[in-house]
Amino acid sequence: MEDNSKNVVIFSFVIYLVVLTNEQPNNTSSNFSKSVEICDKCDCTIYPNLFLLNCANRDLHNIFTIWPEHQNRTIRATFSNNVISTLEKFPNTNTSVMVSLDHCSIKYLSAGLFENMKNIKYIDLSYNLITIEELSSEKFKGPYVKDEFEPIEVSHLNLAYNLIHSLPKSLFEHMPRLTTLNLEGNGIKILDEQTKAALVSIGSLKHLNLANNGLQQLPGDMLKSMTKLLKINLSKNRMTFVPNELANLNALEVLILDSNPIFELTDGLFNGLHNLVELSLNNLSNVYEVHSNTFRPLKKLVKLHLSNNPDLDVFEPDAFGMEDNMSLREVYLNNNNLIDIPSVLLDWPSLHIFEFNNNPLMCSCNLYNITKMLRRQITRLKAGPFCIGEEELSYQVFSLDDRVCKENYLPGLSFRTMTRAKFSMIRITLVTISLVALVGVFIVIVLIFMKQRKYGLLRNSQLSFSTTVLYNPLHGQPIL
Missing domain, CATH: 3.80.10.10 (Ribonuclease Inhibitor)
Structure with missing residues (x-):
């Protein structure tokens, strides 16, 4: 009886615990x-x-x-x-x-x-x-x-x-x-067929971010259908050239191409982007020159980011074209390798913001003329930029006077500019020679391969029709 009583008590206690647990919040x-x-x-x-x-x-x-x-x-x-x-x-x-x-x-x-x-x-x-x-x-x-x-x-x-x-x-x-x-x-890395179909199906899409995906190119047929796209971010990809397919984005207003291994900024790259308002080309480690008419098609461009390009040292005077119908209001050229900036490059009085800090600038008449045309709200900032002047001293660009426009003010400037031009020419020459050498090596390899193949075929032909010679193992005499 005691055992049964104990079992009943234990069972009742277990039931109580279960109920209590279920009631807890x-x-x-x-x-x-x-x-x-x-x-x-x-x-x-x-x-x-x-x-x-x-x-x-x-x-x-x-x-x-x-x-x-x-x-x-x-x-x-x-x-x-x-x-x-x-x-x-x-x-x-x-x-x-x-x-x-x-x-x-x-x-x-x-x-x-x-x-x-x-x-x-x-x-x-x-x-x-x-x-x-x-x-x-x-x-x-x-x-x-x-x-x-x-x-x-x-x-x-x-x-x-x-x-x-x-x-x-x-x-x-x-x-x-x-x-x-x-x-x-x-x-x-690749916009495959189903991905393209998915993106094209978004008829209301205005902003698309494809940054940091390893893309090397864009499908033109996809972009043709994205008629409402206003902004596309293609930064941190693997594009070596500005994609020609971007010309299909007629409504595009903002284009970001930062941190791509783009090699060249030249005429024709931005054709078709007539409504572009903002362009960002920061951190292009392979670009060393902005060629003539690069930005000429961008008549509505208001903001240009072109900073942190370590080898960018040359701006052609007509990089924006020679017309005075640009809409630019903000230009950022910080942390490049610019030695000089052409005074005819831009319509300087129309700029509201112009930054060109941390460039190895030489004090020049170009810089002086630019400072005289810039708005007071820009030139009143005395924290920079700086340039190298007489006796290799550093001068605040916005404090330059007309002495920099005198002959022989800074002979080293023309020397450095010539040296840089020569260096660019040498670089082009070396690249050309390397390409010619590679083609030559390729031709030699092909000729050797063909000669070896011809020799092999001839040798096989001779072996196929040669007379078999047997040797008597006892006498060492050939048996024909």
Whole structure:
């Protein structure tokens, strides 16, 4: 009887523990069910038209199942720097939503992620572990109404720095309002057919970021269809020339080509880009000269970035063409290797910003004339740039006087300029000689190969028809 009583007591205690455990509130992020609980875990801030939910760095592993009370305010939710391996479907709301999920180690995406919040405007999934296998149109579909899935209202989608080497053809099927797409740092080395089809399908796309992907060229047929594209970022790729296909982007206003191994800036590279307003050509380590008429087609260009190019030492006087119809207002030429700047290069009085710091400039009449034409708001800055003048002393460029225009003011300048020109000519000559030598070596190799092949065929022919000679092993005499 005692044993049975003990068993009953133990069983009753176990039942009590089970019931007690089930009644305990679960404080993990996956089972948030009340606004108070969410705002205890995260920071909730209410503004007149905005509900700000900051859940960054909160050791979350799942998304909650209900939004905090926000009274139809726009929701700006940040979940950055958590560990959310699988991103589950978001809770329901009819208000506008912006959500950031960067640096969350996301690998998997549930179907219909955003179908409970059709009015989502901004999605940031950058710096995660998403692959092409996790991307499909059903992951970004809207609510199911009248036998079809409605679209979501997203206009900005950031997929930068994931593991996406290609895009599914129908990925953007439910995102007709998409205007900004960021694909930077995904290793998309080639825009294959399905990726091209996916990008072309975004009829409203205005801003495209393809930076840091290892691209060497662009498909012209794709760009022809991107008639609304206003900005494209192609920095940190492997392009050795400015892509001719860019001429198809007639509406383009901003072009970024920084940190590409581009070899040449010359006439014709920017043909067709008549609406370009801003051009960035920073960190081009292989460029040493801007040739005549390079920027001539860019009649609407307002801002030019051409800095941090370590070998850029020559600007042809007519690099912008000889007409005075340029719209340039901002020019940045910092940290190059410029010795002098032609005084006829630009319409200097029209510039609002002109920076050319940290160049090995020689004090010259060109620089003096430029300073006299620049606006006072530019020349009043006395922190730089500087140039080398008499006795190798450093002078503030905006403090130069007309003495630099006198003959023999700085004989070394003409010497250095001539030396630089000679060096450029020598470089061109050496490249030409190297190419000729390579062609010569190639021809010699081909001739030797052909001669060896001919000799081999002849030798085989002789062996095939020669008389077989046998030797008697006893006498060593040949037997014919």
